[in-house]
Amino acid sequence: MQSVISVSGVSKTYATGFSALKNINLDIRRGEIFALLGPNGAGKTTLISIICGIVNRSGGTVTVDGHDISKDYRAARSLIGLVPQELTVESFETVSSVLAFSRGLFGKPANPAFIEKVLKDLSLWDKRDSKIITLSGGMKRRVMIGKALSHEPKILFLDEPTAGVDVELRKDMWALVRTLRESGVTIILTTHYIEEAEEMADRVGVINKGEIILVEEKAELMRKLGRKLLNLELRNPLTALPAGFETYNLELSPDGNKLTYTYDNQAERPGVASLIRDLDQAGIQFRDLDTENSSLEEIFVSLVRRQA
Amino acid sequence: MNHRAVWAIYKVEMARTLRTIMQSVISPVISTSLYFVVFGAAIGSRITEVNGVSYGAFIVPGLIMLTLLTQSISNASFGIYFPKFVGTIFELLSAPVSYLEVVIAYVGAAATKSIGIGLIILATASLFVELDIQHPFWMLGFLVLTAITFSLFGFIIGIWANGFEQLQLIPLLVVTPLTFLGGSFYSIDMLPGIWRTISLFNPVVYLVSGFRWAFFGHGDVAVEISLGITLAFLALCIGVVGWIFRTGYRLRT
Numbered sequence: 001m002q003s004v005i006s007v008s009g010v011s012k013t014y015a016t017g018f019s020a021l022k023n024i025n026l027d028i029r030r031g032e033i034f035a036l037l038g039p040n041g042a043g044k045t046t047l048i049s050i051i052c053g054i055v056n057r058s059g060g061t062v063t064v065d066g067h068d069i070s071k072d073y074r075a076a077r078s079l080i081g082l083v084p085q086e087l088t089v090e091s092f093e094t095v096s097s098v099l100a101f102s103r104g105l106f107g108k109p110a111n112p113a114f115i116e117k118v119l120k121d122l123s124l125w126d127k128r129d130s131k132i133i134t135l136s137g138g139m140k141r142r143v144m145i146g147k148a149l150s151h152e153p154k155i156l157f158l159d160e161p162t163a164g165v166d167v168e169l170r171k172d173m174w175a176l177v178r179t180l181r182e183s184g185v186t187i188i189l190t191t192h193y194i195e196e197a198e199e200m201a202d203r204v205g206v207i208n209k210g211e212i213i214l215v216e217e218k219a220e221l222m223r224k225l226g227r228k229l230l231n232l233e234l235r236n237p238l239t240a241l242p243a244g245f246e247t248y249n250l251e252l253s254p255d256g257n258k259l260t261y262t263y264d265n266q267a268e269r270p271g272v273a274s275l276i277r278d279l280d281q282a283g284i285q286f287r288d289l290d291t292e293n294s295s296l297e298e299i300f301v302s303l304v305r306r307q308a
Numbered sequence: 309m310n311h312r313a314v315w316a317i318y319k320v321e322m323a324r325t326l327r328t329i330m331q332s333v334i335s336p337v338i339s340t341s342l343y344f345v346v347f348g349a350a351i352g353s354r355i356t357e358v359n360g361v362s363y364g365a366f367i368v369p370g371l372i373m374l375t376l377l378t379q380s381i382s383n384a385s386f387g388i389y390f391p392k393f394v395g396t397i398f399e400l401l402s403a404p405v406s407y408l409e410v411v412i413a414y415v416g417a418a419a420t421k422s423i424g425i426g427l428i429i430l431a432t433a434s435l436f437v438e439l440d441i442q443h444p445f446w447m448l449g450f451l452v453l454t455a456i457t458f459s460l461f462g463f464i465i466g467i468w469a470n471g472f473e474q475l476q477l478i479p480l481l482v483v484t485p486l487t488f489l490g491g492s493f494y495s496i497d498m499l500p501g502i503w504r505t506i507s508l509f510n511p512v513v514y515l516v517s518g519f520r521w522a523f524f525g526h527g528d529v530a531v532e533i534s535l536g537i538t539l540a541f542l543a544l545c546i547g548v549v550g551w552i553f554r555t556g557y558r559l560r561t
Binding site: 014015052053054055056073074075076077078080082084086088089090091092093097100101102103104105106107108109147 | 310312313315316317319320323324327394395396398399400401402403404405406556560561
C-alpha cells in the first residue's frame, strides 16, 4: 500500500543533549488508522511535532504525500491537521471564530457551511457563539479537534486524544475517527491506553526511549492477544508427552509436572474441553489448572521492559 | 503568499484590540491628556515658547512619539508572546505560513493599532492647542515608519521573552527612559553641552526630532539624519527578525 507519510532516519537531540529520537524509520499508509504507543517520555509527541513542523529535527528526512516537510513545507503542512495533547485555546474567542481562524491560517477560503458541519459533528453547534473560557474541558477538547478539521486535512494527528476524557466523549471520539477514516483521512493517534489502540487502530507502532521497537498489523497483535495458555499441574509427573496428543499444541515442563496447552480462545473450538476429556481417558490426572492471557498490554510491557 | 493566513491573524489581532478598547485606546488617550495638563498647562505657563512654537504645541509630536513607541512595542510583543505563553503557537508553527507572512500579520496589526492611537492623540491634542502641520505627508510617513519599526522591535521582544517580567523589562528599563530623555518634552538645545552630546546617542532623539520637523519645520537635528537613523533601526530590526526565523530562536526547538 502507498505510504502517505514517510519518516526516514529521523533523530532529535535537544539543546540539553537529551536524545529524544534515534534514527526513526516509519511509513504511514494512506487511509489507515495508526496508533503510536509508548510510555510517557518515549518520544511520541516529539515525533509528531517534527512531522507537523513544530520542532526541528536533528537529522533524517520526512515526506508528507511526497512533499519534503522542509523544502515544500506549505504543501506538506496544508495536508495535516493536528490535535495536540495540551488544551491550548484562545480563551476569549468564540468557538466558531477560532475554527474560522484555523481555516484561514491554513489558506482555505472561508466556508461557513463547512464550519457548521464540523461544529455539528462535534456537538458544538449550540456553543458556536460561546467564549471558549466558558466551556468544559471535554468541549475544549472538541474545539481542538474542530480547529484541526476546519481546514479539511487529509492526515489527522491526534496526540493523546482521550487523556482525561470521560467515557462518553471517548466513544464519540472513536466514532468520529472512524467516520473520518471512511472519508479517506489518514489518522495517526498516540496513546498510552492500550485498549484505545485495540479499539481503533489498523496498525500499531510501539516507541520507547526514542526508538520504534515494533510496527505491526493490529490483527496480528490481536492474534497474539487471542492466545491463551492452559496450565495443568499433574498429579504424577510424566517423562514424555503421551501418545495420541500430538494434535494438541502441548508442552511438557522439564520436570514433567506441568503441561501447558496454548490455544486460540477466539476460535470456534478452542479444544479445551476435548483435551480434558482425552486426558481423563488416558488416565492422566491433574491437581490444579489455571489459564492466562497474553494481552497486547503484556506484549507491550514486555517489549518496553526488555529494552530497559 | 498565503494571504488568507495573513488576513486571519491580522483580523484576530485587531479583534483583540477592539475587545480591549478601554485598555488599548482610551487609556493612552487619558494618559496623554494628563501629560498635556501637567506639561502643557503647568510648565507651559513658564516656558511659553520653544523655537518659536508655543510649548503646548511643541510637546505634541513628542507625546505622540512616546505613545507610538510604547504602544507599538507592547502590542507587538504581547501579540506574539501570548500564543507562546498559552501554547496556541503550535498552530502557527504547524500552519503553511512563511515567516514573512507571520511578521506582516503581527507587525501590521500592531502598527495599525498604534498608528490609530497616534492619530487619536493628535486629534485630542488639537482640542488643547492650535496645530499647523507643515509637512503632513512627512508627518504621516514618520508615524507609519516609526510604528512599523517599533512593532518589529516589540515582536523581537515578544519572541525573546520567557515570562511576563521579561516582556515588560525592555520597555520599562530601556524604552521609557530613552523616550523621556529623548526630547519629548524639551529641545535638546536646552540641555547643557555634555548632556546634549550624550543625548545624540539616544535614537529616540532622532525620531522625535524628525517628527517635530514634520510638524513645525524645525527639529533638533537635520531631518535627513532623523530619517536615516529611523531607517537604520528598521533595517536592524528586520535583520534580527530574519535571524530569529532562520534559526528558529525560541520558536522551534
